[in-house]
Amino acid sequence: MQREFVKAPFKSGVLKWIDDRLPVLSWAYNELVIYPAPRNLNYWWNLGSLAGFMLVVQIVTGVVLAMHYTPNAEMAFDSVERIMRDVNWGWLLRYLHANGASMFFFAVYIHMFRGLYYGSYKAPRELLWMIGVVILLLMMATAFMGYVLPWGQMSYWAAQVITNLFSAIPLVGDTIVTWLWGGFVVGNPTLQRFYALHYLLPFIIFAFVFLHILALHQTGSNNPLGIDLTAKDKIPFHPYYTVKDVFGLCLFLLLYGALVFYAPDALVVPINYEPANPLQTPLHIVPEWYFLPFYAMLRAINFDILWIIPAKLGGVLVMFSSILVLFFLPWLDTSKVRSATFRPLYKWFFWLFVANALMLGYLGAQPPEGWYLTLSQLGTAYYFLFFLVIMPVLGKIERPRPLPESLSEPVLGAAQPQPAK
Amino acid sequence: MRRAVVLVVLMAFVWAVQGEAAEVTEPVEREWPQEGVFGTYDRAALQRGFLVFKEVCAVCHAVKYLRFRDLAGIGFPDEEIKALARQYTVTDCCDDAGEPFERPAIPADPFPKPFPNEQAARAANNGALPTDLSLIVKSREGHENYVYSILTGYLDPPAGEEGPEGAYYNPYFPGHWIAMPPPLSEGIVEYPDGTPATVEQMASDVTQFLAWLAEPTMEERKRLGLRFFLFMLVVTGIFYAYKRRIWSRLR
Ligand code: HEM
Numbered sequence: 265m266q267r268e269f270v271k272a273p274f275k276s277g278v279l280k281w282i283d284d285r286l287p288v289l290s291w292a293y294n295e296l297v298i299y300p301a302p303r304n305l306n307y308w309w310n311l312g313s314l315a316g317f318m319l320v321v322q323i324v325t326g327v328v329l330a331m332h333y334t335p336n337a338e339m340a341f342d343s344v345e346r347i348m349r350d351v352n353w354g355w356l357l358r359y360l361h362a363n364g365a366s367m368f369f370f371a372v373y374i375h376m377f378r379g380l381y382y383g384s385y386k387a388p389r390e391l392l393w394m395i396g397v398v399i400l401l402l403m404m405a406t407a408f409m410g411y412v413l414p415w416g417q418m419s420y421w422a423a424q425v426i427t428n429l430f431s432a433i434p435l436v437g438d439t440i441v442t443w444l445w446g447g448f449v450v451g452n453p454t455l456q457r458f459y460a461l462h463y464l465l466p467f468i469i470f471a472f473v474f475l476h477i478l479a480l481h482q483t484g485s486n487n488p489l490g491i492d493l494t495a496k497d498k499i500p501f502h503p504y505y506t507v508k509d510v511f512g513l514c515l516f517l518l519l520y521g522a523l524v525f526y527a528p529d530a531l532v533v534p535i536n537y538e539p540a541n542p543l544q545t546p547l548h549i550v551p552e553w554y555f556l557p558f559y560a561m562l563r564a565i566n567f568d569i570l571w572i573i574p575a576k577l578g579g580v581l582v583m584f585s586s587i588l589v590l591f592f593l594p595w596l597d598t599s600k601v602r603s604a605t606f607r608p609l610y611k612w613f614f615w616l617f618v619a620n621a622l623m624l625g626y627l628g629a630q631p632p633e634g635w636y637l638t639l640s641q642l643g644t645a646y647y648f649l650f651f652l653v654i655m656p657v658l659g660k661i662e663r664p665r666p667l668p669e670s671l672s673e674p675v676l677g678a679a680q681p682q683p684a685k
Numbered sequence: 686m687r688r689a690v691v692l693v694v695l696m697a698f699v700w701a702v703q704g705e706a707a708e709v710t711e712p713v714e715r716e717w718p719q720e721g722v723f724g725t726y727d728r729a730a731l732q733r734g735f736l737v738f739k740e741v742c743a744v745c746h747a748v749k750y751l752r753f754r755d756l757a758g759i760g761f762p763d764e765e766i767k768a769l770a771r772q773y774t775v776t777d778c779c780d781d782a783g784e785p786f787e788r789p790a791i792p793a794d795p796f797p798k799p800f801p802n803e804q805a806a807r808a809a810n811n812g813a814l815p816t817d818l819s820l821i822v823k824s825r826e827g828h829e830n831y832v833y834s835i836l837t838g839y840l841d842p843p844a845g846e847e848g849p850e851g852a853y854y855n856p857y858f859p860g861h862w863i864a865m866p867p868p869l870s871e872g873i874v875e876y877p878d879g880t881p882a883t884v885e886q887m888a889s890d891v892t893q894f895l896a897w898l899a900e901p902t903m904e905e906r907k908r909l910g911l912r913f914f915l916f917m918l919v920v921t922g923i924f925y926a927y928k929r930r931i932w933s934r935l936r
Pocket of ligand 1: 312394395397469476
């Protein structure tokens with residue numbers, strides 16, 4: 265599947281001179297202009313470039329915010345308010361960055377559900393998928409530490425609760441927590457190291473996105489039919505997908521703008537506008553919406569597992585496993601068919617998985633008691649059943665619908681894929 | 686279709702179990718001029734609200750993010766702001782001998798705090814700390830409605846309920862007993878514009894002032910938002926047409 269490296273055609277002698285010595289322009293030409301993309305990609309394929317756009321937005325707004333922010337427990341909250349009030353366009357920068365994190369997760373979650381539906385994680389795209397999971401983990405760490413920086417009540421208490429999870433690790437837990445905190449409480453040293461890491465990690469994400477795209481362009485994009493396509497079913501990335509991505513970006517910006525300009529605080533809890541107070545625990549400690557499903561799974565484990573794993577450790581293990589299991593997905597799914605379009609049973613389990621994830625998100629914001637707790641436990645069970653039981657078994661027992669031979673049938677002919685003759 | 690049915694059933698289920706919420710008194714719902722896509726602050730209300738704040742609330746509550754000069758944002762002319770600042774005395778550091786000295790405030794000074802430190806504030810308020818009000822509208826569930834409800838929500842305690850010493854019954858405050866004595870009473874301030882100073886009127890005005898103080902850039906935000914949307918709608922339309930044209934080559 266290796267494509268030939270094509271030298272970019274230049275009108276300008278200067279550009280050619282540079283490119284002969286440093287072929288970055290030709291590289292961009294190969295990957296962004298003539299890259300052969302399937303002609304049948306639908307709009308779910310826009311989310312990858314949107315995630316990339318958000319990464320750039322976060323880095324740009326973040327660097328400018330950093331010029332005005334003070335990473336000190338005494339001054340952090342005030343410095344953020346100064347950005348909101350006194351820095352030119354400071355309110356815009358901050359709202360863009362805070363809501364940008366939400367838009368980033370929004371894009372990446374849909375991007376991943378897309379992969380899950382169309383089987384984009386299957387051979388030969390296993391590493392591409394796994395790099396994606398690494399990106400997700402890095403994003404989570406970055407977002408968590410970023411949320412701590414304004415040093416409001418929820419910043420402080422979220423840092424407290426999440427870092428405390430590590431104390432569940434047997435023997436070394438408490439030592440690890442002290443090491444994370446840089447002391448015996450969440451305090452100034454914690455804030456300062458979180459700031460340093462929050463600045464660093466996005467650049468590491470950037471490097472992984474680079475690898476992600478390298479891997480993508482090695483194997484070529486998957487497509488809604490999930491079949492391998494021949495050259496005649498592909499079209500050059502530019503202008504077809506550049507213009508489609510820009511149009512998608514416009515729609516995405518409308519949503520982002522609605523948040524930033526008309527509901528900038530809709531996704532944060534009000535109490536984070538109160539400065540951190542170590543002596544006063546908020547009534548409910550809730551993380552940002554994009555962590556809620558995982559938080560629900562963490563709290564669902566309120567019982568000791570097999571008598572030997574205490575509930576707290578169990579919850580932590582379950583929460584981390586819920587992401588680690590994604591690394592094994594390419595091998596857990598035993599079906600040879602990629603796209604759910606041709607998998608009559610999988611489709612059902614997939615949509616149930618989506619609904620379950622939304623339900624867990626809702627439950628993560630509720631107190632873990634009564635019905636909420638029971639539902640969280642059921643939701644957690646389905647989450648793992650989906651990956652560990654349904655995926656392996658379904659591939660063996662499901663009878664997929666016949667796959668089309670090529671694109672010409674379903675796309676240029678009838679609207680629906682026809683059963684093979 | 687079947688997917689939709691499954692989703693609806695699931696959501697109905699979640700809805701059904703949602704019943705058991707904790708016991709909180711929801712604040713009264715009011716309409717505020719600053720709400721909504723086109724909402725702006727009502728300058729006259731803000732100025733009246735500042736008067737209430739200055740004469741009543743400032744006796745106990747600090748507002749650390751307010752400087753005198755910020756009042757230009759609610760429509761006070763520079764001269765009035767200078768004159769207002771001059772009425773306050775601040776301690777500056779230091780004169781030529783290295784001693785702190787007192788001088789009249791200038792517009793760049795922060796609005797003076799009522800108490801020098803937390804201990805002094807608590808000592809004067811039955812052990813309770815009057816919250817800094819700069820961000821109160823943003824930092825509480827219910828926002829404007831919460832502040833308004835607190836100010837107008839004092840009631841006689843239900844029979845048999847006994848609060849802590851020196852606390853007042855107010856169902857909108859978490860725990861229902863608040864250490865703040867009812868701050869507003871009819872006619873406690875006199876409005877220069879002749880508006881009758883009822884408790885509801887003053888509560889509404891001071892709440893609007895505090896909303897402005899929590900986000901003085903709100904109007905700028907909405908104005909820019911409007912321009913952004915007008916621009917983006919055109920750009921989106923153009924790219925939609927352009928996309929269709931380019932893709933039509935494929936057929
Ligand atoms: C910083 C976050 C991310 C960025 C910027 C990013 C960017 C991209 C881009 C530009 C593409 C090509 C366009 C597309 O197919 O949508 C892509 C493809 C892909 N990404 Fe990501 N991605 C991110 C995170 C993730 C994550 C978290 C996963 C899953 C764990 C993932 C899995 C994939 C897969 C499987 C493909 C190939 C899709 C296909 O061809 O079917 N990505 N990514």
